[in-house]
Amino acid sequence: MIGATIADLRNQRQEVVEGGRTVYTEPDRIIIRDPSGQEYVRGNDLYRFRYGARDIRSETIGGETRTVVVRPDGSEVITVVGADGTLLRRIRRDPGGREIVIIDNSYRDPRAVGGFYVDVPPPVVNIPYDRYIVDAQEASPDVIYETMEAPPVQRIERRYSLDEIRYSPNVRMQMPSIDVNTINFETGSWTIPPDQAARLQVIADGLNRAIQRNPREVFLIEGHTDAVGNDVDNLSLSDRRAQSAAELLTQQFGVPAENLTSQGYGKQYLKEQTDGPSRINRRVTVRRITPLLNGGTASLPPPSTPR
Numbered sequence: 317m318i319g320a321t322i323a324d325l326r327n328q329r330q331e332v333v334e335g336g337r338t339v340y341t342e343p344d345r346i347i348i349r350d351p352s353g354q355e356y357v358r359g360n361d362l363y364r365f366r367y368g369a370r371d372i373r374s375e376t377i378g379g380e381t382r383t384v385v386v387r388p389d390g391s392e393v394i395t396v397v398g399a400d401g402t403l404l405r406r407i408r409r410d411p412g413g414r415e416i417v418i419i420d421n422s423y424r425d426p427r428a429v430g431g432f433y434v435d436v437p438p439p440v441v442n443i444p445y446d447r448y449i450v451d452a453q454e455a456s457p458d459v460i461y462e463t464m465e466a467p468p469v470q471r472i473e474r475r476y477s478l479d480e481i482r483y484s485p486n487v488r489m490q491m492p493s494i495d496v497n498t499i500n501f502e503t504g505s506w507t508i509p510p511d512q513a514a515r516l517q518v519i520a521d522g523l524n525r526a527i528q529r530n531p532r533e534v535f536l537i538e539g540h541t542d543a544v545g546n547d548v549d550n551l552s553l554s555d556r557r558a559q560s561a562a563e564l565l566t567q568q569f570g571v572p573a574e575n576l577t578s579q580g581y582g583k584q585y586l587k588e589q590t591d592g593p594s595r596i597n598r599r600v601t602v603r604r605i606t607p608l609l610n611g612g613t614a615s616l617p618p619p620s621t622p623r
Contacts, residue, residue: 322504322549329548340548347551356483357551357580360401364563364573365393380404393574403478408531408574418532418574419609421478432479439490441469450494452519461522464535466492468607475611481536482579488536493603494519495587496561501598503544506556508564516561519602520569526604527575536605537562539580542597543590547582555580561600577605 330341336351345359362383366372371386379399386392390411396404406419441448446455450463468490481487498515499508508516527533539558541550558578565571588596 322545322553325552326549342552345552345555347548349548355547355551355582357555357582358401359555359559359578359580361403361559361562361578362395364559364566364576365395367563367567367573406574408572416531419478419534419577423475423477432477432483434476434480434484434487436473436484436486438486439468439470443469443492448492450492452494452496452498455494457518457521460494460518461525463492463494464522464526464533464602464604465529466604468612472607472612476608478577478605478609481605481608482577485585487608488603488605491603491605491608493538493601496600496602497596499561499600500595501557503542503593503598504553506539506553506560508560513564513568516564516569520565520571523565523571523575523602524569527572530606531575532610533575533604533606534609535576536603537565537576537578538601538603539578540585540587540597540599540601541583542588542592542594543583543586544593550582551580553580554582557598557600 325342328343332339332341338349340347340349344363345357347355347357349355365385368388369385370388372383374381374383381397383395383397384392385395392409394405394407394409396406398404402421403419404422405417407415407417409415447459447463447466448469450459452460455463469492470490472490476484476487496516496519499512501507523535537558539554539556539561541554541557545553555578558580562573562576562578565576566573583597586594586597587599588594590597
């Protein structure tokens with residue numbers, strides 16, 4: 317990872333204004349502030365697939381770049397990104413050549429604002445709060461596993477792209493989540509200390525069970541910070557925390573990298589309402605998003621993209 321602390325990254329960050337938007341570029345991600353004041357971070361999760369790879373090759377055809385990561389068992393993970401670096405599709409091909417489309421991010425609904433923000437009302441939640449936002453420290457392994465297979469809290473109106481899910485809170489909130497408060501981060505750090513890594517075991521077990529049951533499952537690892545520091549630092553820091561958790565789940569516990577995606581939200585969703593330092597707010601959250609990607613039909617392949 318480039319930069320050991322958020323201070324190191326701050327020194328490497330470049331800022332430009334493009335068409336009213338302020339774009340902050342770091343070595344491995346960008347942070348965008350729209351004229352409306354909305355801020356979000358975009359990373360590149362291809363790094364996570366390189367772990368243990370036997371071979372990696374890339375080719376660009378017609379503006380799309382396909383990166384194929386070959387695993388030791390001969391299976392492949394194919395990631396297709398557009399000319400602007402946006403993920404379009406993620407596919408797993410087994411050693412026999414059979415393909416499973418895990419993520420299809422190429423569809424754009426005409427109702428989405430700017431291509432990724434969806435303005436929908438908050439969901440109506442009719443399940444107990446402690447089963448809607450599950451506390452990993454208090455929950456049993458069975459409850460954690462059940463949450464990783466739980467249906468949406470209400471009917472899904474349509475399929476959503478990964479970007480719509482990442483950047484539209486009321487879309488994400490249609491799915492229950494697990495607050496992984498068993499691990500905490502030091503201020504300004506995204507490193508998971510070795511003595512805390514083992515606390516992800518029960519989360520990894522639940523993820524692996526769910527993915528074994530349905531190889532198309534996709535889980536969003538969300539990163540959060542407390543309210544200390546500036547917004548750009550916090551977005552970068554939270555995105556790195558989500559990335560660290562996703563990397564650890566794969567490298568130490570064998571969760572398939574292609575079934576995970578990560579996103580940082582900075583200090584937007586404080587659990588403890590305080591402007592001061594808060595370990596509770598420096599956390600990651602795990603959320604199953606398969607039904608959102610597939611329009612509620614989670615066991616089916618993603619619908620074909622209209623041409």
